[in-house]
Amino acid sequence: MVVNNVVHVNECGLPLNAIEWLVKHHQSKLQERGQMIRDLRLEKGSCVVDAGCGPGLWTPLLAEAVGLEGSILGVDISTEALITAQKISSNNWYRHQVQYKRAMLEQLPVELGSTDLIFSANVSQYLPDPVATFAAMGPYLKQGGQLAIKDIDFGTMQFHAIDPMLQARVFQARERWEQERVANGYAYEDSWVGSKLAGYLREAGYKDVKESAYRIVRRAPLPRNFHFYLQGIAQWFVCEGAPYLSHNDVTHWLQCFTDPEHNVLENDDFMSEETEFVVSGIWDGGTKSRFHIDMQTETPPLEPLFLTNEAL
Ligand SMILES: C[S@@+](CC[C@H](N)C(=O)[O-])C[C@H]1O[C@@H](n2cnc3c(N)ncnc32)[C@H](O)[C@@H]1O
Known part of the structure; x- marks a missing residue:
C-alpha cells in the first residue's frame, strides 16, 4: 500500500x-557506502x-x-x-555470485556455523528487540565470523540554513512519536538506533565490537539524487499526521524543503550533515544461543521463496 510518494508499507506491514x-x-551516498564495505576488509571467497x-x-x-x-545470499x-x-541483479555482472531467499533475520536459510x-x-x-535478533544471528556465523550492522542516527542530522529551533522541534516531535507509535497501531521504528548499536551487539554476546562513524556532508549545489533524498526525508519526518508538531511547524518545514520558490536546498549556504554507523562484532559463541533455540521451537519458519532468473 502506498501511503504517499515517500512512505511505503510493504506486504509485511513495515513502513x-x-x-x-x-x-x-543509496546512489547519493555511494561514495561513503562503498567505503563502509571496503572497511570491513572481507577476504576474497567469503560467504x-x-x-x-x-x-x-x-x-x-x-x-x-x-x-x-565468494558468494552473497x-x-x-x-x-x-x-x-x-x-x-536488478539478473542483468548485472554479479548475477552468478548472488541468490535471494525469503526468510527472517532470526532464522536464516543457511547452515549453522557456515557464514563469514x-x-x-x-x-x-x-x-523491536535488536539484542535478541543479533543474538539469534550469531550461530549462523563461523567461529570468529563477523556481524556488521549499518544504520542511521537522526540525532546526528543538521541542516544549515534552516532555523535550528524549528529543526529541534521537528526532531523532538518525531523521536517522541517513534517512542509511542507502536501503541497507536504503527510498526516499530527507531531512527536514532545508530549510536545504540555497539551496546546492543555487546549485550547480544559479540566480542571485539567496533563502531565506525561515517560523516556525510553535502553542500550546495546539491547533486540531484541528494536533493531527492532530502525532500523524501523531510516529508517522512512529518508523515502520519506528525502528532506532536504544530500545523505551522509542519507547513514551514515542508516549505523549506519542497516549496518550488522558497525551498532552502538551492541556497548558496545550504549544507546537510549526518552520520551513519557501521558496528561490527565477532561471534565466538558457537552454534547455539538461548534465543536461537527459542526461535526454533516457538516460531514456524517463513515459507521459503527461492528466486531464480527463470522464475521471473
Ligand atoms: C529500509 S529497507 C533496507 C534495505 C537494504 N538493506 C538497503 O539498505 O537498501 C529494510 C528491509 O529490511 C527488511 N526487514 C525488516 N525486518 C526484517 C526481518 N525481521 N527479517 C528479514 N527482513 C526484514 C524489510 O522487508 C526491508 O526490505
Whole structure:
C-alpha cells in the first residue's frame, strides 16, 4: 500500500521508503557506502549473508569485495523487495555470485556455523528487540565470523540554513512519536538506533565490537539524487499526521524543503550533515544461543521463496 510518494508499507506491514527513493538515497551516498564495505576488509571467497537486503542495492559492493569465488545470499521477509532485487541483479555482472531467499533475520536459510559475514543495512531501525535478533544471528556465523550492522542516527542530522529551533522541534516531535507509535497501531521504528548499536551487539554476546562513524556532508549545489533524498526525508519526518508538531511547524518545514520558490536546498549556504554507523562484532559463541533455540521451537519458519532468473 502506498501511503504517499515517500512512505511505503510493504506486504509485511513495515513502513519502508518507496523503492525509487531507496535507490536514489543509496546512489547519493555511494561514495561513503562503498567505503563502509571496503572497511570491513572481507577476504576474497567469503560467504556473506545480506540480511534484510531489500532491493539488493548493496549486492554489487559486497560482490566486488568477496570476488568471483565468494558468494552473497540476500535475505528479506518482503517478496516484493526480493523480486526487485532479483530483477536488478539478473542483468548485472554479479548475477552468478548472488541468490535471494525469503526468510527472517532470526532464522536464516543457511547452515549453522557456515557464514563469514552477516551484513545488515538499514534494518535494525525496524527491530523491536535488536539484542535478541543479533543474538539469534550469531550461530549462523563461523567461529570468529563477523556481524556488521549499518544504520542511521537522526540525532546526528543538521541542516544549515534552516532555523535550528524549528529543526529541534521537528526532531523532538518525531523521536517522541517513534517512542509511542507502536501503541497507536504503527510498526516499530527507531531512527536514532545508530549510536545504540555497539551496546546492543555487546549485550547480544559479540566480542571485539567496533563502531565506525561515517560523516556525510553535502553542500550546495546539491547533486540531484541528494536533493531527492532530502525532500523524501523531510516529508517522512512529518508523515502520519506528525502528532506532536504544530500545523505551522509542519507547513514551514515542508516549505523549506519542497516549496518550488522558497525551498532552502538551492541556497548558496545550504549544507546537510549526518552520520551513519557501521558496528561490527565477532561471534565466538558457537552454534547455539538461548534465543536461537527459542526461535526454533516457538516460531514456524517463513515459507521459503527461492528466486531464480527463470522464475521471473
Ligand atoms: C529500509 S529497507 C533496507 C534495505 C537494504 N538493506 C538497503 O539498505 O537498501 C529494510 C528491509 O529490511 C527488511 N526487514 C525488516 N525486518 C526484517 C526481518 N525481521 N527479517 C528479514 N527482513 C526484514 C524489510 O522487508 C526491508 O526490505
